[in-house]
Amino acid sequence: MKLIGLNREEVKKAFQKGKFTIAVYGMGKMGLPLAAVFADHGANVIGVDINERVVESINRGENHVKEEPGLDELVKRNVKAGRLKATTDGVWAAKQADVMVILVPTLTDERGNMRLGPVYDVAEKISQGLEKGDIVITEATMPPGTTESLVPTLEKSGLKLGEFGLAHAPERTMTGTAIRDITGQYPKIVGANDEKTLEAVIGIYETINRKGVIPMSSIKAAEAVKVFEGVYRDVNIALANELAMWCEEHGLDALEVFQAANTQPYCHLHMPGAGVGGHCIPVYPWFVINLAKKTNPRLTKTAREINDSMPHHVVELTVKALNEAGKPVNGSNILVLGLTFRGGVREFMKAAAKPIIEELKEWGARVYAYDPLCTKDDAERFGAEWKEGFEGIDAIVITADHKEFKELDLDEIAEQVRTRIIVDGRNVIEPEKAKKAGFMYKRVGRV
DSSP: OOOOOOOHHHHHHHHHTTSSSSEEOOTTTTTHHHOOOOTTTTOEEEEEEEEEHHHHHHHTOOOOOOOOOHHHHHHHHHHTTEEEEESSSSHHHHHHHHHEEEEEEHHHHHHOOOEEEEHHHHHHHHTTTOOOEEEEOOSSOOOHHHHHHHHHHHHSOOBBBBEEEEEEEEOOOOSSSSHIIIIIIIIEEESSHHHHHHHHHHHHHHHOOTTTTEOOHHHHHHHHHHHHHHHHHHHHHHHHHHHHHHHHHHTTOOOHHOOOTTSSSSOOOOOOOOOOOOOSSTTTTHHHHHHHHOOHHHHHHHHHHHHHHHEEEEHHHHHHHHHHHTTSTTTTTEEEEEOBTTTOOOTTTTTTTTHHHHHHHHTEEEEEETTTTOOOHHHHHOEEEEEEOTTSSEEEEEOOOOHHHTTHHHHHHHHHOOEEEEEEOOOOOOHHHHHTTEEEEEETTTO
């Protein structure tokens, strides 16, 4: 069924009656939840992935994205109902589908230089099955202008843009809350090549998102929305980190000041911490920086510099604490709690733990690591020794906000460590509890 030319209400009715097919390219942490949600609202969905094991597990009704609450049941139910299936054959999927959604990983280096091979590979496959009236949607976050750069590849189909539709609808999801986010935590952002395509795509996403859709004037504007969201957070975290370090210098508790300031509705100071990790916030600012021609995005660059410096600052706090305890860093046993970049998610991109471990070792410390989501191999890859206890430890450095770390028995730990020091890079420990247990406690914004 061709959707271009239908109004949004007609698209919604067709969607709910299963009258068209959506192919979702990329069955990872974002793609599989999206495919399952599409299927659960009535569409026929083909999930496409290059990993045969992933495809086989989906076709058995099994969910491989285990950190996503509710996805097990969603996949099982829709595979059983015949609305969701998977394949490794991207060309075949394109031939079957009326709508193709590209949600494969967009790989970058630490300065936001894109490796878009997977996206162009998918576009090449789609071009071999593209038919007049089909719609291609990118959801993967990319530098503004990237979606439209796919046009020459898609036009290898023999069709011209306008005979097929092109849109960008950036995913606005996080691991662990993807289903919630897709179905109504935030409005969906949509930009398309023309009004007819935009109207159809609005109908698609209004069907699955209770918060509705915000239509943009262009594809590039829609791409910029998601990028700017990341830049906003990075810049504001940098501001929080800078003010927190100022508070350290002046003997203030930054969180006390921030929390009071944030009772004013125009103030929203973010949480300071050991650094900014992940595939999004520390990467998207580089899209703005790298695409700038006449504009010099000085604030965005400075924010990146500040946030990238925070692991070093955590090391400084650790050295200071050991000095105050009369312990040299050289020869001290330091336990880093947390290898992932944030709590509850086994992802390592720009995790603060890595530079912290490396610098502490340069100081001559013996560095151990533990993370409830990780293994001995992960610790060794970061250059640390795996340790599940606290015996003989001179300083505990927390770099991820796992719930397990919020529940630590500090009284019990105090009896095991050699020196009672906690450097909290994620604000997970209550200072008064640490003090009561006899620990010297430091965090970003409080010394």
